[in-house]
Amino acid sequence: MALFRSAWRAEVMAATLAAASLVLLALPEARQDAIARAANHVVLLPLAGARDVMGGYLGLREENRRLRTQLQAARLELGATEGLRIQNRDLSRMLEFREDQPVDLVPTRVIDRDFGTLPTTFVIDVGREDGVQIDQPVVTLEGLIGKTVDVGRSASEVMLYSHPEFSASAMLVGGDHLEYGVVRAAPDGDVELYLPLRSRSEPGDRIVTSGYGGTFPRGIPIGAVERGREDQRLGLQKIDVVRPVVDLGSVGVAFVLRRLVDPGESVGDVPRLYWPGYAYPPMAGEAFGLAVPDSLPADSAASDLAPAAGP
């Protein structure tokens, strides 16, 4: 006590407190944390209560709640905007595609689908009211996805190319030749092209609809030859596995091609949707199929062809 009454008492007190601070600072972190939390709870709890009351009094609590609500709303809006942006992009591309075509296209959205490993049917949001009928092709910007098999007033069911009962008359566009056959879905989920036995095909050859059969107009892309398959029909047919151009898992919007000829009548090559300027899908190195050279779009399939080499 005498020490505290001396002239050095301030120094002694300061040194003691500084030493106490250093001891606290030197404690293990967990211990420091425990002490700080205990002090926080015991000493500051009443102050925290007072802070809440005052905060509420000053309107801070209300403002906090309002801002949190606004933040949630903004986050939701941002998510919705992102979805709309993607939808807008897809629809803009579709609109541009539709306006460029000399055929009657009905835009539609996929509103339901089966959720197997690979979808085999879609439900779309157009029906009789929109002029849709059974057996009309359904396509995307990339190519064929299927055909309508059941049409309601304002919705229709689409049988996809992956459906076991689907088939389409197809044409293989080889390097210097055309082959005609049928595209079907195999039981194992592959899409196959059945060709006459002596047909020629190479991996990468394009496969499009042939226009025969009265359902699909000529020239809609289906896919490309991925590999040949061993003959499973007693050597009577050549079978190729097809790599489809349309990924069914990502299709959200599509078009129905409205029929321009009577049912049962061959649709031929009337709507050359995917090969503008060509009489039929171009073959590698081909120039003679070009009907209107000046109208070739920059990104058409022709752009990746070899330079013109006359017939």
Next chain:
Amino acid sequence: MSLATRGTPWVARMSRRRFAVLVLVCVIGALLLEGPLEIGGASPDFILILVVYGAIRAGAFGGSVLGFVGGLFRDTLLLMHFGLHALGLTVIGYVVGKLRESLYLDAPAIDTLLLAGSKMVLDVLVLGVASGGAWKAFEMRFFWEAPVSALYTTLAGALLARLVGGR
């Protein structure tokens, strides 16, 4: 002229009630206002204002005690490096109190210098320890946050002296 004739500090001439109001305002400021008043990472340090003014009022002994208590209060709020602010503010409380007892001139400029200098010293200590050897981070924070915080703290302290202390 003896040191005693240099004048009693204004904060020592304050009534106890006024000083209690000053303490209350500083505690409320530390709890409620430092966050909302933050500008670019810098905010006024109300606990430091309290310790400096308290040390000017009470001298080295009272200043070191007030610094220790105020530092623990700050450490309890921050929940990190428990004891660091207690150490810094104890030293500051003692030094400011010692200056008041020996050299103090009752002039607003002196209070301003004490506040600014104390804040810089405290920030050197706190940022130095908090950076944990990452001197790049220390430099970035010290050369931007510390001067602005010192200026901010000085302005807040001068305002409090004007409003509460009647200086």
